[in-house]
Amino acid sequence: MNSLRWRGCVNAFWTVASGAGVLVALVPLASLLWLVVSRGAKGLSASFFVSLPTPVGEPGGGVGNAIVGTFFMVGLASLMALPVGVGAGVYLAEKGNGPGGRVVRFTAEVLAGVPSIVIGIVAYGLIVAQMKRFSALAGGVALALLMIPSLARSTEDFIRLVPPALREASLALGVPGWKTSLRVIIPTALGGIVTAVLLAVARAAGETAPLLFTALNNQYWNTDPSQPTASLTVQIYNYAISPYEDWHSKAWTAALVLLMLVGLLNLMARFLSRNRMAGAR
């Protein structure tokens, strides 16, 4: 009886303690959201999404070119990273238990651990120094290098979630191994792979360091891969380090736009993975 009451006390204590832990963990997230929304919301307007930046003191203006630039460079990066990253993930899941797989996995882990500023320098050395010009292409390559390892690992994870019984079922029908992967395993994991792609895109869209000295910035519209290109993150950086109050508030608004964009991608990824995984079980 006594021990039962004691156990009840211990239970109550830890319930309260873990609840408090959750609250503490939520404080930074909530305060971050509050700060960005409260400072950024007042500058938000339709024209902010579609206008070019204006000089200091001139009212109006927006980050339209930076939004387009972010999409453009993330798109370029996805074109390069998707085949490599997803392909490596499929390879790791299917054949990754041999020495070849260990090499690929180790490489991906090392690449994932490289600080993004270093990746920016690499892209600078590979592309900018050769072309003697900052460009969207260099920005895209830097973002692609960042996306590949995470794509490879999460694609591998999602393919490994496919029950081995499905592979056996297909092989037992006399379907060759490669066709089993392509037509049975990958379609079953497709929801997860799309989720992984969306998360990688969201992460790339939020990166500043790799773009600082690859794509640089641009005050005008640009969709030419060989030209410097604006991005939301670098635009925020430039606004934030400027000495002008006007630009500071624009930095907050641009940060809010970026947060909404990344949040939307994450929500889509979450929604897709929940639907698909419910189907696969």
Next chain:
Amino acid sequence: MISSLETAIPMNSFEERPHESGRRPAAGPRAVQPKLTVRGLNAWYGKNRALHDVNLTVAPRSVMAAIGPSGCGKSTFLRCLNRMHELIPGARAEGTLLLDGKDLLGRDVDPVSLRRRVGMVFQRPNPFPTMSIRDNVAAGLKLNRVGGNHDEIVERTLRQSALWEEVKDRLGASALSLSGGQQQRLCIARALAVEPEVLLMDEPASALDPIATAKIEDLIHELKERYTIVIVTHNMQQAGRVSDHTAFFYMGDLVEVGPTEKIFTNPSEKRTEDYVTGKFG
């Protein structure tokens, strides 16, 4: 049918012992060439030997049941017959395996085309979750690019597997909308659609309720008119109900094989008797 019983000949060379049916009877005018001949079959998982020198034959259009306690090698034996065993990393099999007198384990035999002749149904229903009922049945045909009227084959095999009446109005629905027992009959239809000569069943009813089990057993009776069936089962009553011959495996040895009636009523081996009377296992 009774005459074909004589073709199930135990040839356990690892133990020389007088055997009631252990010598090949003089080939009468009605002697049938065995569908499957297994001679000196050994199987390993890494260094672990799972099968010791198994010898038996399976007559065409008959049902052979493999029984024995867990880990006795009966599933390994089954998976050797369509060379699914060797797909497990480190697993290998040696010996002679003849299908219609032709070797199956040779290096020049393509396991992929072998599996089109020796179909398999697994312990747990494993329909392809991304495909409809119709596409599941036709999966082997589609993935192998076999021509012909797929709709006709789908209807015929679904009728053979006694599922047609239950699904004919919703062939486009997801295979996961079916119950477990229906899914297992769908998997049988899928295996039949590629028109195998031999059907391997690895405890096909162990994940099903008694009513679904009864349906599967009725189905086996009908299927043996056209196919040669080897079924692994934990359930001795089931082996008694569905099979013409029974092979008893214990610790990787084929202890005894013979007409089912004899194995269950008058086994030659003490170990067989102990197992079928429930003294162990």
